[in-house]
Amino acid sequence: MLIASAGVYFAAEFIAAAAWTDPPYSYTHHFISNLGVHGPTVAFGQFMYSPLAWVMNTGFVLFGLIALTGVVLLRGLPGKRRRLSVLLAVLLAAGGVTLGFFPGSGETAGSGTDYHGLGAFAAFFSGNLLSILIGGAYRALGFSRRLGIGLKVAGVCGLLSIPAYMAVLASEAGILIGLVERGIVDPFLVGFLVVGAALRRT
Template identity: 65%
Template sequence: MNATEPETAVQQPLHPPSVPQRRGAGALFMASGGIYLTAEFIAAAAWTDPAYSYTHHFTSNLGVRGPVTAFGQFMYSPLWWVMNTGFFLFGLVALAGVIALRGLPAKRRVPAVLMAALLAIGGILLSLFPGSGESADSGGTDYHALGAFVGFFSANVLIILLGRMHGHLGITRRLGRTLVGAGTFGFVSLAVHMAVLASETGVLIGLTQRGIIYPFLISMIIVGVALRKRRLPAA
């Protein structure tokens, strides 16, 4: 090419969202998982006589002021408002994190935002309608159970979607596969949890429920760390 001729424009490869946007989203993802786990830990630590059991008690019990007995479990949470605050915030923060991931293809972004929005709605329902079973006993709609199911479903779909868009996020393929595996494990745990509920034995009911929730929470924190640490490839 002649030195006097202008250089031909070169098509640049597609890149993940910009560094500031991605780091902001990463911080929100980390905060989402951290809010839930911290609220659960604080509320559970305040539950004494007898001590709260992570393997036996439902997570929702921590948001019930009580004292009340429902679903075969005694519920009396001294710091019920802490857990309900965690329910309320974690989904909204996760939604904010997904929205902050700008620059994604529409076919990737829209489903992720939709699932995050459902997760936020589920968390709000959990916080506003504690799981004491009063609505179900009165013949009305059990909004807490509805919020829990919506949250279980949307959270695990969301983490699978994030795993499948690993290339657009700038995270490793290995981490993407791990996220898909975590979401799949969450759905398997949901099936086991429903089976235990149907059996009415209550065996490790709290543990099976956490098998649905924890993979998502831990995955969100890990994705958040990865988004904040990974660098974009050079143009």
């Protein structure tokens, strides 16, 4: 399930990005959320037009729910750590579902509650904290110390990318904003893939 959660996300992202051809979608320049906005529209200084927006939004929802299932199915975590991991996974799932149902076109940002932004940051923090938590439980879960350290490093890198993302966002320059945003998300997703594969082998 952990492998599938990351696989669904990356597949949805690739398919939606490949369909965006006029102009081509840029992984380094465009926000991830742009892939879930059909448009055409302009928001946050970027042109948004994703012909297969429904694919990305479905991917957001499925990714969160499948990741939650994977964490719930983990065996060996001690009581407090298990409760915390499930809580973080619930927050991650809630973030993914919110992203899917409230595309990031900026329409809700001016209404007083930016649901898309709330969902994004819920996923940003919970996903990376979950990576650190699972990495610290490598003995209980039965995978290698090296992988445990790798998961912790991935989570820390993701968390450190959040202030960098906010700084680029506040500058309004938009330089490599898509790359910086992926620095938040991709590390813990890759961590899910790797730890899922390790657990499957054991």
